[in-house]
Amino acid sequence: MRIDIFTIFPGMFDGPFGESIIRRAVERGLVTIQLHDIREHGTGRHRSVDDTPYGGGAGMVMAAPPIFASVEHVLGDHIRETEIILMSPSGERFTQAVAQQLSQLDRLALICGRYEGVDQRVRDHLVTRELSIGDYVLTGGELAAMVVVDATVRLVPGVIDSASLDEESHASGLLEYPHYTRPYEFRGWTVPEILLSGHHAEIAKWRHAQALALTRQRRPDMLPDEEPADNL
Numbered sequence: 001m002r003i004d005i006f007t008i009f010p011g012m013f014d015g016p017f018g019e020s021i022i023r024r025a026v027e028r029g030l031v032t033i034q035l036h037d038i039r040e041h042g043t044g045r046h047r048s049v050d051d052t053p054y055g056g057g058a059g060m061v062m063a064a065p066p067i068f069a070s071v072e073h074v075l076g077d078h079i080r081e082t083e084i085i086l087m088s089p090s091g092e093r094f095t096q097a098v099a100q101q102l103s104q105l106d107r108l109a110l111i112c113g114r115y116e117g118v119d120q121r122v123r124d125h126l127v128t129r130e131l132s133i134g135d136y137v138l139t140g141g142e143l144a145a146m147v148v149v150d151a152t153v154r155l156v157p158g159v160i161d162s163a164s165l166d167e168e169s170h171a172s173g174l175l176e177y178p179h180y181t182r183p184y185e186f187r188g189w190t191v192p193e194i195l196l197s198g199h200h201a202e203i204a205k206w207r208h209a210q211a212l213a214l215t216r217q218r219r220p221d222m223l224p225d226e227e228p229a230d231n232l
C-alpha cells in the first residue's frame with residue numbers, strides 16, 4: 001500500500017510514524033508513506049497557501065490551486081485509481097469498518113486542512129471521500145490523518161499477526177474482553193481462576209460473556225438486536 005499525505009506541517013508526522021508498528025511496516029516494505037508539503041506549490045515569495053474568505057467572515061481558507069497542484073504533481077496518472085481523502089469534521093465518521101476498507105486499497109491520499117478549512121472546489125472536484133475522526137474540531141487535519149493511517153496500516157495484511165486482530169474491540173461487533181498477565185497476584189488482586197484452568201473452550205466462553213457484558217454496559221448501541229436493559 002502507498003499512502004501520500006498532503007500537509008503544510010510534514011514535520012508533525014516524524015514522531016508517530018517513526019516508532020513501533022508503523023515504522024516496522026514501512027521498513028518491511030509493506031507500506032510506503034510519503035509526506036508532501038503543500039506549501040511547495042504555494043503562491044508568491046511567501047509560498048502562500050491561504051486567503052481571506054469570499055463573502056467575509058473570520059479566519060483564512062486554504063486555497064484550491066496549491067492543493068490541486070500538489071496532489072496532481074504527486075499522483076500523476078495514478079490520480080484516478082487513488083482514494084483521495086480530505087480530513088474534515090463534517091466528513092463521514094471514521095470507524096473500524098472504514099479502516100478495514102481502506103486497508104484493502106493499493107493507494108491512499110490524505111489531505112490535511114488548516115485554518116477555517118479548504119476551498120469548496122477541493123471537496124467538489126478533487127477528493128473522493130471526506131472523513132471525520134469524531135465530533136470535535138481539531139486545529140488541523142494532521143492528527144486526524146495520523147489516526148486514520150495508524151488504524152489502517154495495522155490492518156494491512158502482514159503488518160500484525162491476524163489472530164490478534166480478530167477479537168479486538170469493534171472488529172467482532174463487541175468490545176474486547178479483559179486481559180491479564182503475570183504476576184498472578186498484585187496488591188491482593190488476583191487473576192480470574194478460569195484463565196489458569198487450561199480449558200480453552202471454557203476460557204473462550206468466559207471471554208465471550210465478558211465481552212458481551214462490557215458491550216451491554218458501555219455501548220448498548222453496538223447491540224441493536226438486543227432488548228434495551230429496562231425492557232427485560
Ligand code: SAM
Pocket residue numbers: 086087088089090111112113114115116117118131132133134135136137138139140141142144
Ligand atoms: N471551520 C471548520 C468547520 O467548522 O468544519 C473547521 C476547520 S478545522 C479548524 C481545520 C482542519 O482541521 C479541517 O479542515 C480538517 O482538515 C481538520 N479537522 C478538524 N477537526 C477534524 C475532525 N474531527 N476530523 C477530521 N479532520 C478534522
